[in-house]
Amino acid sequence: MPQVVAIAFKTQKRGAMLEVQTALVTRESGVGQDIYGKPGKRQVTLISRQQWQAACEQVNQELPWTVRRANIMVDGLEFNESLVGQQVRIGDLVLEITGETDPCRKMEQACVGLEAALAVGWRGGVTCRVISPGQITVQDELSII
Template sequence: MNSGRLAGIARHDRPRGPIETVNEVAVTTREGVHGDYRGAMKPEGSRKRQISLITAEGWSAALSDLDLEAGAIPWWHRRVNLLAKGITLPQRAGEHIHIGKTLIIEVAQECDPCSRMEEIHPGLKAALTPDWRGGILGRVLVEGTIRVGDAIRIEE
């Protein structure tokens, strides 16, 4: 079993809105990460982007490819919800990620880096492209409140 820790939580309430980092948040099947506009269930939506995750190791590798020191660009600039540390995220749809006591997320697809990454730093989009460094998109299967420091494990 692959396991690690939740190292960060972020959300933003509107497109291009400011990112807020928090230490604890409720994650539901109806709204994804509470207070994040992307996770809300839309009747016509695919539910593929209810929640997003990236690894600290993948983010650091991308910055290293750009000859930037770890932390030169904070992880939340990637505009993902969760930062995982010490774990390899699955690269296959349908696998389950457990966080904390109850939260279960189903992997929907890779979170492809967008052109917005180029606004942050030239070359960042390309640096996030290999090996799913840009993270994963998932849907909430079982709700829960999560906290920075919670255990993360993969169920295959």
């Protein structure tokens, strides 16, 4: 069963990602008090551990997942276009997958070649909107509903 393996958010633009073991995810502020958690199609971002590792292998670097600046890393699920419009349940939390998280030049600044490595096969993850709020914790199981 897929599960949450990491949670993070940032409280200021270009600020450090703050990793937490548990977070409240709401319609008003996304994950924790994330600066980009306002309501909309890009409220919460998810990344797959397997897809992140594939990108790291392509650039021959072992990079911390927070370099990607995503909110939630999951294990056991890979993202692709067929999941757009689907909902993800993590406990009481329900997210709607709204699209692909396009890698930006910040990825290239972090590691040469990373932007291109993340552009392959949805490795950059997905964007989501909060449908139903909930508390999440590392090791929570998730499902596509």
